[in-house]
Amino acid sequence: MTTPRAQVRPRTEGWTQKKDAEGRPLLQFASPRRGKPPAHFADLTPEQRVEKMHELGMPPFRARQLEKHFFTHCTHDPAEMTDLPAEGREQLVHTLLPPLLTEVRRLSTDRGDTIKFLWKLHNGALVESVLMRYPGRITLCVSSQAGCGMNCPFCATGQAGLTRNMSAAEIVAQVVRANRVIAEGQLGDPRHVGHDGERVTNIVFMGMGEPMANYARVMHAVRVMTDKTHGMGMSARGITISTVGLVPAIRKLSNENIPVTFALSLHAPDDELRDEMIPVNSRWKVDEALDAAYEYFAKTGRRVSIEYALIKDMNDHGWRADLLADKLNARGHGWVHVNPIPLNPTPGSVWTASDRPVQDEFVRRLEARGIPTTIRDTRGKDIDGACGQLVATEADQQAAAATPVD
Template sequence: MSDSAEPRRPLPLVMEAPRGRAKPPVHLADLDPAGRAALLAERGLPAFRAKQLSHHYFGRLVDDAEQMTDLPAGQRADLVGALLPPLMTPVRTMEADAGTTRKTLWRLFDGALVESVLMRYPGRATMCVSSQAGCGMACPFCATGQGGLQRNMSTAEIVEQVLAGARALARDEVPGGPGRVSNVVFMGMGEPLANYKAVVGAVRRLTDPTPDGLGMSARGVTVSTVGLVPRIRQLAEEGVPVTLALSLHAPDDELRNELVPINTRFSVEETVQAAFDYAQATKRRVSIEYAMMRGINDQGWRADLLADVLMRGDWGWVHVNLIPLNPTPGSKWTASDPADEAEFVRRLEARGIPTTVRDTRGREIDGACGQLAAAE
């Protein structure tokens, strides 16, 4: 198949969003505690109120100023306007799996559209969040990649997706009783490591102790990447041991150059080595994401080659997560035959590589990332 593919020019390390756009309003979640206090002081407001606002936002999950009764009525609107400006508006929410999967399309302040998904399972609740409006990585089987990159999201816009899910769970709006967000995966729209500063800022806000942040464990956060090698190495030095998920999708350069064009910049060997080094540095097992595509990357010999690529070191540093492709309308890319999928799993496990097939949720609600935004 790759013989007939059109040649691709190598992508730059970071795909820059179009310039000239207005920036999102500064929000409490963009700032550390000192920055929040300084912003209030700059606006002539009492700096100590910043901690109260943080408690309402991260601790109580309040989004209605009228419920912030410990703030003086005469200053409440100014305080909330300074640190808690509205960031996004829901356009549409669709439900599946008896209401335990909720996909929301959001309109940002400048009209850009992004998606988030709340998935509740017995014992845990996961938020899948976007980090960019669109994506510049140009993977041809991905609905988001087909639309290109509009802009990077701010730290607060990323965090607000999680907080929206946290509020829904806390208010018993999701079947299963009141709950909390236990896991966050950066697997929505965009390439997280191409928006590095905002994504790391969001991780810090999510893991900072309450009321400075949401108080999550870094072990509950997964950051996905198609393989921006310098950023993987930078992330290993941040001191936040999040799980790294590498979207590999092919074990050989010839096919991966076509499926994941950034591979023309960073080869399979370079990318997997960076992931291995990340695991060594953080002691966190890396997840290898592999979308199974019929007749493209699901052959048994490619499973053997994938095992060869991943066999390094003397400890279980990696876990393979096979993803049944959720095809976009009109796409030539389709999900693998179940028998081929089972054989792929068998071959990997025979080599001692832990492998699972991802639970696919949301097919009936345009579950593939980017489908709702594209339809809108």
């Protein structure tokens, strides 16, 4: 007879979880008023960019030139824009392409194939993004908010709460800066990968923040990334937008007609545990989130990813793998793919990743029920750049205070 494994309950460590007047974990959907970032060319639609040129007394084709410089050549340096008139060039660029991100520090893995950036925004808020080279592709994990208001107890990012939403241009600027780093040969040696004219090929909205809580700006950024004429020309299929389960926003995404990859961060198939792990489950339960995820597949034909952080003795029990498979299969077959993620513990945490035999058994049970399953390769653990580890530390705050804004 097999002895049942213990059931660890979620709890915070080293920080106090914010709660409302009724003692429930506090959810922040609205961004605090912290001052808007500078107005930027990337915040405008292509039509608005032309209108802006008209306001400034310039011909419409100047908008196309600025698009090329910022989105393709990844620069906001007037000296590099020699096709613009010398007279008034600096003022024009300063007005329309103000710097949005100040690099505070950069950490790289020993192999140089993963870089974590700490950025300071105009008002001093700190965000991070992680650039990763894989064979055949380069992925950038971007932040969509400074901090996060979803208050999940096992995620470092949510400990400080939500500082503010990022603008669409601030989101796009992370990609622009990453492409500049790649072009300068700072992401390992491209000769061993075979790329020509390397750029970021894949975007994952899995950095700081809950993307669906900053929906309009995230979707504007995605349109800029995928616009082949006026933007960055990326493939929508290479962009992954994740959420902990904001059901109305998932349904809205289903109707956008932009074939991004959608990922649901589930982490538990039963409401009893998920209520404690993912506070937003108090609003929209597991079955509601899975129904919305299936609806995304039904409307777009794009297979959905289920993200599942495996935490030792908390959510990695075999019966939970069975329950998850049953819930997914009840909605159909071929619509979903599960990504178990060995937990990346934060400093001092007693929570840890599942033991390897337990992890393998969890995967085996899913696959035995016909659920495609792939263990997520988590990069950047040694530089605290992996999933759930993005947080501005005290040392980061000190470094940022000593770094003047660009």
